[in-house]
Amino acid sequence: MDFTANYDMFLTAEHDILRRTVRDFAEKEVAPHIRAWDRSGAALDGPETRQHILPVLKRMGALGLLGICLPARLGGAGMDYLALAVVCEELERVDSFLRVVMSVHTGLNSLTLFQWGSEEQQQKYLVPQAKGEQLAAYCLTEPNSGTDAGAMLSTARRDGDSYILNGEKTWISLADVADNFLVFAKTDPSKGNRGISCFIVERSMPGFSSHPIHGKLGVRAGNTGSVVLQDVRVPAANRVGEEGEGFKIAMAALDNGRYTVAAGATGLIQASLEASLRYARERQTFGVPIAEHQLVKRMISHMVRKLDTSRLLVYRAGWMKNQGRRNTRETTLAKWHATVNSFEAADDAIQIHGAYGYSDEYPVERYLRNARGAIIYEGTRELQELLQADFALGNRENRPLRRELPAYDPEAWT
Amino acid sequence: MHIVVCMKQVPRDNSVKINADLTINADGIEQIMNLFDEYAVEEALQWNEKLGGKVTVLSIGPDDWKEQVRRALAMGATDSLLLSDPAFAALDVLGAARVAAAAIKKLGDVDLVLCGRNSTDDESAAFAPALARLLGWPQLTYVGKIPALEAGKIVAERHLEEVIETVEASLPAVASVIKGINEPRYPSLLRIRKVAKVEIPAWSAADLGLTSADLAPVLNLAGRVPPPPRPKGEMIDGASAAEKAARLVDKLMEAQVI
Numbered sequence: 001m002d003f004t005a006n007y008d009m010f011l012t013a014e015h016d017i018l019r020r021t022v023r024d025f026a027e028k029e030v031a032p033h034i035r036a037w038d039r040s041g042a043a044l045d046g047p048e049t050r051q052h053i054l055p056v057l058k059r060m061g062a063l064g065l066l067g068i069c070l071p072a073r074l075g076g077a078g079m080d081y082l083a084l085a086v087v088c089e090e091l092e093r094v095d096s097f098l099r100v101v102m103s104v105h106t107g108l109n110s111l112t113l114f115q116w117g118s119e120e121q122q123q124k125y126l127v128p129q130a131k132g133e134q135l136a137a138y139c140l141t142e143p144n145s146g147t148d149a150g151a152m153l154s155t156a157r158r159d160g161d162s163y164i165l166n167g168e169k170t171w172i173s174l175a176d177v178a179d180n181f182l183v184f185a186k187t188d189p190s191k192g193n194r195g196i197s198c199f200i201v202e203r204s205m206p207g208f209s210s211h212p213i214h215g216k217l218g219v220r221a222g223n224t225g226s227v228v229l230q231d232v233r234v235p236a237a238n239r240v241g242e243e244g245e246g247f248k249i250a251m252a253a254l255d256n257g258r259y260t261v262a263a264g265a266t267g268l269i270q271a272s273l274e275a276s277l278r279y280a281r282e283r284q285t286f287g288v289p290i291a292e293h294q295l296v297k298r299m300i301s302h303m304v305r306k307l308d309t310s311r312l313l314v315y316r317a318g319w320m321k322n323q324g325r326r327n328t329r330e331t332t333l334a335k336w337h338a339t340v341n342s343f344e345a346a347d348d349a350i351q352i353h354g355a356y357g358y359s360d361e362y363p364v365e366r367y368l369r370n371a372r373g374a375i376i377y378e379g380t381r382e383l384q385e386l387l388q389a390d391f392a393l394g395n396r397e398n399r400p401l402r403r404e405l406p407a408y409d410p411e412a413w414t
Numbered sequence: 415m416h417i418v419v420c421m422k423q424v425p426r427d428n429s430v431k432i433n434a435d436l437t438i439n440a441d442g443i444e445q446i447m448n449l450f451d452e453y454a455v456e457e458a459l460q461w462n463e464k465l466g467g468k469v470t471v472l473s474i475g476p477d478d479w480k481e482q483v484r485r486a487l488a489m490g491a492t493d494s495l496l497l498s499d500p501a502f503a504a505l506d507v508l509g510a511a512r513v514a515a516a517a518i519k520k521l522g523d524v525d526l527v528l529c530g531r532n533s534t535d536d537e538s539a540a541f542a543p544a545l546a547r548l549l550g551w552p553q554l555t556y557v558g559k560i561p562a563l564e565a566g567k568i569v570a571e572r573h574l575e576e577v578i579e580t581v582e583a584s585l586p587a588v589a590s591v592i593k594g595i596n597e598p599r600y601p602s603l604l605r606i607r608k609v610a611k612v613e614i615p616a617w618s619a620a621d622l623g624l625t626s627a628d629l630a631p632v633l634n635l636a637g638r639v640p641p642p643p644r645p646k647g648e649m650i651d652g653a654s655a656a657e658k659a660a661r662l663v664d665k666l667m668e669a670q671v672i
Contacts, residue, residue, distance in 0.1 A: 001442040013610060014610045016481060017484060017485050021601050025600060063600055064602065064604065068603065072604060078607050079603060079607060
């Protein structure tokens with residue numbers, strides 16, 4: 001059956017054509033190679049030399065996916081935030097590394113420039129990023145600070161018309177392939193979260209270097225690495241927002257990044273379900289297809305529940321983004337729910353496949369490995385749980401931001 | 415140059431069920447543009463980019479086929495036309511060709527009609543020839559390459575089982591294309607937005623001046639069953655590749671295949 005049907009309260013015919021297009025791309029141009037690409041990540045040692053990564057990203061750029069939810073005047077495809085979710089679902093339905101690109105390039109970096117960037121910054125960086133001519137990443141995490149971002153050690157010291165950046169960032173998706181990086185660093189280390197500022201750093205700036213992380217559990221087809229900044233001189237014009245506003249910008253960016261992660265996880269649930277349906281109809285035990293066994297049916301029914309609830313939560317958050325409403329709570333809930341459920345769905349998919357599911361002859365073990373990371377990155381499961389409780393208890397509220405993510409405007413964006 | 419592409423919507427896979435009245439039940443199966451028609455759309459777009467003019471994507475079907483028509487528009491077709499009427503629900507291939515022929519005549523200024531080689535659901539491959547016959551135009555089937563297209567003339571390679579035939583015909587003409595003639599593009603995301611609100615014109619049987627006699631099927635479907643499962647293959651054992659090959663040759667000779 002078509003698991004994406006009957007979402008007309010959120011989606012239009014445009015989204016359906018988009019879904020079909022992204023699905024065709026992922027199935028034709030990525031799926032035939034994904035097992036080899038995933039294996040290549042397990043074998044990677046030394047610098048990132050794999051040849052498949054850049055061409056795929058360039059292809060996504062040429063198709064318009066990288067600027068999907070940005071106005072045409074900024075080089076985007078002029079579609080809405082729900083379109084971003086559809087793209088993420090369909091990409092991660094084939095492999096998470098494709099969706100990760102949408103998360104960091106589009107969700108975390110480009111939408112941050114859209115929300116907070118100056119006109120000059122948008123023209124110089126956002127436009128080529130939206131067109132896919134330049135690739136972008138987001139650097140918040142450090143070797144000694146993840147969830148506790150305020151504990152970061154990177155610094156940015158003002159020097160005339162520039163800042164001098166020093167520090168190390170790690171677990172950076174596209175570290176070795178991106179052109180532009182949003183880097184968070186402390187302009188005033190005495191002020192904690194309020195001493196953080198945000199900068200656009202180019203790979204070509206002297207003192208910038210990167211190297212890949214080896215031996216990842218999942219998302220092996222894609223590039224993840226560390227970025228080292230050694231006395232990197234960044235023009236003051238590349239500071240995004242005001243001095244000391246970096247923490248707010250980083251958190252607002254996560255409202256968009258987490259949204260893409262949640263949508264992607266929904267696609268991964270669908271992939272687990274579809275693989276399970278195929279296998280359960282083919283595989284026979286005790287004289288019948290295993291789809292006729294009740295405990296297999298239970299796993300399938302739970303996958304369906306997880307798929308639909310995740311998708312509904314994602315689309316609610318996307319609908320709110322379209323309206324220009326703050327969606328931190330809703331996006332966080334979607335991210336928590338969808339990622340935890342995607343891991344469980346992949347786990348059940350392996351169970352349905354039995355021993356075959358334990359090798360990469362079938363894709364489901366890859367789904368499980370890929371799903372695990374999203375329970376950690378862009379806000380751990382535990383952080384999301386605390387956020388939900390604090391919202392419910394009234395301990396937390398969304399304070400207005402100096403600049404909010406622009407609402408979708410179908411006329412002005414086309 | 416005005417190129418019309420005839421496009422059909424089909425179920426994505428062949429896991430359809432057959433209803434008691436022998437109609438196909440594709441409930442819950444995603445509907446897509448017929449694979450071969452996608453090549454026809456792409457071929458039309460490539461020539462349109464060189465020659466200018468119009469590409470009209472034409473489809474016979476109910477309102478919900480508009481999504482595939484929009485997909486063709488998002489790929490780059492300049493115009494669209496849906497032939498839609500409850501009376502078109504049970505057309506056979508000749509009836510469908512009559513409907514399309516009436517529309518193409520009504521359009522008037524058509525230079526070339528491109529179709530897919532066949533649809534992946536009915537697989538009759540008779541639509542394009544029937545259409546050419548009804549229009550009285552040359553028909554070029556199994557076209558794998560169009561080396562030249564200009565005012566009044568088309569040169570096409572027909573990729574047949576054992577030979578490639580290069581033929582020339584005067585325009586207007588009808589051509590059916592095969593897989594691999596080109597690499598169909600994806601719809602442009604910018605165009606998806608632009609074509610979302612385009613009004614797709616719809617013509618009914620009355621608009622086309624067709625009567626129920628024109629539409630009555632001449633083919634009667636006597637039965638429809640799923641194809642039998644593929645028979646099991648035979649594995650040939652042997653100590654070495656050479657031994658296996660020798661046994662294979664023996665078997666093939668035994669079966670008088672070689």
